[in-house]
Amino acid sequence: MTPPARRDGTPEKNRTTARDIDATLSNAKPARKQNINPDDHPLADAWWETGASGTGGAQAEGERLQKVLARAGVASRRHAEKIIDAGRVEVNGEIVRTQGRRVNPARDVIRVDGVRVNVNEDTQYLILNKPRGVLSTMSDEMGRPCVGDYVSEQIAAGNRLFHVGRLDADTEGLLLLTNDGELANRLTHPSYKIKKTYLAFVLGEADRELVRALKEGVALDDGVAKADFVQIIDKHQGESLIRVELHEGRKHIVRRMLKEAGYPVQRLVRTKMHTVQLGEQKPGSLRSLNDSELTSLYKAVGM
Template identity: 45%
Template structure:
């Protein structure tokens, strides 16, 4: 079955379709040894030889997408020299080699996406993506309204001012507040550092939403494959559609 060249390139993880179109127009793509400059050129994946900047593209393996409720005490990685438990240990029957998209701290829990779709991973984790992530955060003490406004407007951290966030006070239990915080950045331990900056360290942190995905009623350690409409929504959020 034939396929448009830029779509095949995007499936192989070269870049977004729009960027692939530009690579074709710039003369950086060869099909069967011939430079092709016309986006929309149709090829036969698996039969035609496509080379981008000297790199031979191979027919990608089946892409899979899983949503996991990461428990606390697991590392968002596929290997660890210290021998700590890994999120991939929770998906032992998945045959494909999958990778977590972004990170959740070792002591954090909640929604984690795992996939072998390299293009989607790069798009979702790139600073320009601005895909929203929502967290339920139990903090020590009860922040003042002024402190919550600071979180929402932007907090000065060691690596610069944070972007505006959506912040709400959900509940108070035993003198500690439960906050819901939505951010559009992906800095290391960002939510924890934001809360520390206003003098209310995090006691427990759970991610409940990632872009169009919602953790729902999943329990710690559970995982499932994404549905087709969820995959399309993710691709749209990453501007890959």
Template identity: 50%
Template sequence: MSEQGERLQKVMAHAGVGSRRSCEDLIEQGRVSIDGKTVTRLGTRVTPDQIIRVDGERITFDESKVTIALHKPAGVVSTMDDDMGRESLAQFVEMREERLYHVGRLDTDTEGLILLSNDGDLTHRLTHPSYEVPKTYVATVEGQVNRSIIRRLEEGVTLEDGFVKADKVKIIEMGLPNSIVEITLHSGANRVVRRMFEAVRHPVVRLVRTEFGTIGLGRLKPGRSRVIGGSELAALMKSVDL
């Protein structure tokens, strides 16, 4: 093992695994691996190019990489720089030194959770269709949604660019003039949730994305952001086999 780099227990503690002492215990118990090899020696040092896992979950060592959860307000375009001078995502993270990129998009009228990152591997996997990362939305739609509409969305509808179906749909509030529906799907097609509800004749009035993969919006207010780290980041990375 290289004598360069940081001590393993220090890296683990900094990544939010636990206290330095508890991290030492994990190492001695054989629950930590580096590049696929279990390590038990407390003097082990690691470098940013090595892959560290605790109980099979990867932890991040490269401090130059950052992933941020942002609550995008409605009316903001999902780009870091807009040529037309519209409000963009950059204004909400302008104090950060890293050059961040948006992970996928939300249409301008949709609000809610969007991820920003400078981790190219993570961004690629979160947006690639083969990883089928689920996204959950809460939609306020016109009219009274009934169980037959839920079945249609889960069985699938045909849009102009192909067939798409929801993974799960749940009625939160059923009534007039509007109903509130939670919908989860892994399609990343443009405006797909709005188009699905239009196909079943219940146009969207308001749309909020509440979850992206393992990350939840929680109590994050519009325009606010937070850094994703520790076990939360580990779970996100694990969900796309990193």
């Protein structure tokens, strides 16, 4: 038989009383630390970001600057505090001397001694040595080999990578892949004059006249194109190896310049972008930019 209900409709045996609650609380062991310092808590940053400081007031968003610097590999937290005290750290162009300043790594620009520090863990900067025959696209409807095939794991993990500039299918070499849209836009904008270096294997034994012609300018159907630097590395039995450096980014610019000058390209490899070099990286392999390379690119485009 169902016990009679209270006025609120709750049966007597299912009704929880204040006495029951008091009994439950009295059996609980007291916390060793009744007053917690948020800075000592293992989830300190989440604690402050959610406003769970015990006062109920919302705190500033972001993470403590010294922690962000330490995670970026600039220094230990203790040494990062000394760097801040010395006025060597800037956040969005403002020198910071106050400890505990909170920043947003995904949005704020942080510099130490005037050099930008990459503090956003979500950004990726990869160098691919693109093999010959691979399209500079992230996908291809016809199933042809493309750059996206080499970063499929990153894409599957939710990273939206894209290539900075492009190399035609027959051109090999250095291709930067990133999800940093601002850096990518600046690197490809002609106003920043980012230089790229190519090794070109051509038909014909090159001479000083070719060097002069490329540096003074070759007339193409879309205007004159000039090389910033030209060097004949080797020539043998009707072929030559030439190094060409230029900051232009027009389509097939190196191939068209050399063809117009009378030296058709047989093989073309991009070996360098600004100070970032391909080195001995094997075709089809990926690597991350190191800190000095990334800093150099930041400086080159005023970031």
